[in-house]
């Protein structure tokens with residue numbers, strides 16, 4: 063019984079704020095109706111409910127393939143079947159570069175969409191854009207998003223401490239997000255729903271810096287809160303990463 067309750071809680075948690083949540087609520091009503099029909103021995107009503115349940119399962123699988131994939135991926139990444147790998151890279155200097163880039167772009171109201179790859183491979187998404195394979199740096203990222211340049215439209219994919227590709231096309235979320243947010247934010251939420259990536263967004267319209275993760279968006283970040291979130295991914299600056307940052311800065315001079 064407890065196991066069933068935990069499973070139901072996990073399913074509701076995973077589907078919260080998605081269109082699947084409404085369907086699950088509908089399913090709950092159908093199951094309740096079927097149970098009541100059994101209790102009150104309403105054979106015909108019970109037969110209708112059972113028919114809906116059996117034929118509905120197939121329809122649900124077809125309708126909710128993306129959600130099911132996301133749920134299975136989530137399960138695969140969870141700690142239930144062993145320790146989840148950490149995505150920390152010990153490359154704290156990357157955090158500084160990303161924060162610097164976001165700050166500059168935000169001040170100048172230049173829109174940006176930066177996707178940080180974690181355990182889910184983004185090879186297919188990277189192929190939709192232009193491959194760069196360049197070391198991450200704030201000036202390079204700022205240059206990519208400079209309006210009216212060939213690569214500014216679309217998303218940048220980061221893999222480890224490298225810029226893998228630019229001008230990439232992401233899937234848009236089909237779930238509801240605030241109307242103030244357009245396709246850049248929808249794309250960030252979309253990729254974070256179907257993978258474990260973290261998406262960094264700078265709004266062209268408002269300069270607001272946001273992070274999308276696990277299908278949810280956190281807005282109005284300042285440098286400190288952005289640094290804190292990014293440090294969870296790249297790790298705090300270690301002695302090694304500080305040295306590498308100094309070397310990196312020297313190379314840029």
Ligand SMILES: Nc1ncnc2c1ncn2[C@@H]1O[C@H](COP(=O)(O)OP(=O)(O)OP(=O)(O)O)[C@@H](O)[C@H]1O
Nearest residue numbers: 173215216217231232244245246247249265266267
């Ligand atoms: N599917 C997508 N994949 C990657 N980038 C996208 C996608 N859709 C839109 N974009 C980017 O978002 C830009 C359009 O942003 P739009 O103004 O519609 O969204 P927004 O969320 O309101 O962002 P902003 O606040 O920056 O205006 C496009 O020029 C493109 O660079």
